[in-house]
Amino acid sequence: MKGAYELPSASPIVRILQITDPHLFATPDGQLLGVPTVKSFQAVLDAIQKEAFDYEIILATGDLVQDHNREAYHRFGQMVKQLKKPLFWIEGNHDLQPQMSNALGIYAQIQPHRHILLSNNWQVVLLDSHVFGKPGGKLSKSQLAWLAETLKNNAERYTLVVLHHNILPTNSAWLDQHSLSNPEQLADVLSDFPNVKAILHGHIHQEVDKKWMDYRVLATPSTCIQFKPNCDKFTLDIKSPGWRELNLMPNGVIKTVVKRLEDACFLPNFSATGY
Ligand SMILES: Nc1ncnc2c1ncn2[C@@H]1O[C@@H]2COP(=O)(O)O[C@H]2[C@H]1O
Numbered sequence: 001m002k003g004a005y006e007l008p009s010a011s012p013i014v015r016i017l018q019i020t021d022p023h024l025f026a027t028p029d030g031q032l033l034g035v036p037t038v039k040s041f042q043a044v045l046d047a048i049q050k051e052a053f054d055y056e057i058i059l060a061t062g063d064l065v066q067d068h069n070r071e072a073y074h075r076f077g078q079m080v081k082q083l084k085k086p087l088f089w090i091e092g093n094h095d096l097q098p099q100m101s102n103a104l105g106i107y108a109q110i111q112p113h114r115h116i117l118l119s120n121n122w123q124v125v126l127l128d129s130h131v132f133g134k135p136g137g138k139l140s141k142s143q144l145a146w147l148a149e150t151l152k153n154n155a156e157r158y159t160l161v162v163l164h165h166n167i168l169p170t171n172s173a174w175l176d177q178h179s180l181s182n183p184e185q186l187a188d189v190l191s192d193f194p195n196v197k198a199i200l201h202g203h204i205h206q207e208v209d210k211k212w213m214d215y216r217v218l219a220t221p222s223t224c225i226q227f228k229p230n231c232d233k234f235t236l237d238i239k240s241p242g243w244r245e246l247n248l249m250p251n252g253v254i255k256t257v258v259k260r261l262e263d264a265c266f267l268p269n270f271s272a273t274g275y
């Protein structure tokens with residue numbers, strides 16, 4: 001495990017951009033259920049650059065590629081260069097190691113660190129919840145032990161915990177079977193550290209801002225297809241690709257907003273029953 005990445009901030013507010021689940025292909029025309037994911041990702045990157053939000057770091061929360069292709073990781077590495085800020089990533093269920101680390105490791109902007117110290121009062125801890133060959137997630141004993149150790153060593157800092165898989169149900173049976181399988185073990189670790197403020201994830205291709213015990217749970221739209229909440233059978237949503245802006249305030253509060261491309265762009269094939 002790499003040590004902490006330290007980002008002393010000029011501003012007391014820490015600004016973070018989250019992009020998630022781009023499901024890129026090696027080829028520019030590769031499609032996921034009718035959506036050309038490289039093109040929708042580029043449209044999101046273009047829209048982000050038109051915004052005034054002056055983020056300091058980027059979090060890419062998994063499922064960076066769709067087809068385990070090394071070249072798709074290189075496409076990700078090349079495409080995010082335009083954002084010109086340090087980028088940190090975690091694995092999703094569609095990602096494959098060591099191809100992912102090896103490919104992303106050659107880009108100076110892309111950081112291998114899983115612990116980020118931001119300003120004087122915040123930290124971000126990135127967890128690997130991916131289980132080889134399975135769509136659902138689990139936090140291993142070693143990830144949980146590392147989380148406990150990291151929180152203990154920096155207990156005075158407010159903390160944002162980041163992983164790929166969801167903790168709370170989406171009220172969609174087809175998707176909820178692929179949630180994090182051991183949230184109670186995560187809760188056990190977190191319960192000793194009252195400065196943990198929020199848990200941020202991807203995977204469910206929809207916006208969430210809810211409470212789980214004392215923690216705020218935030219999920220973010222994919223940069224490609226969207227899943228419709230509250231549907232027991234696989235159902236795609238008409239909502240557009242999106243991203244999230246987060247402002248970590250010096251008093252421990254998080255101000256955050258999800259933004260999307262304009263309506264009715266990159267609509268998927270609504271008759272699809274899965275992938
Ligand atoms: N029809 C389906 N039923 C159950 N699981 C599915 C279906 N289609 C896709 N999935 C899996 O559910 C996962 C949810 O989001 P992911 O992008 O991680 O990848 C998806 C697939 O692994």
Ligand SMILES: [Fe+2]
Pocket residue numbers: 063092093094164202203204
């Ligand atoms: Fe996923």
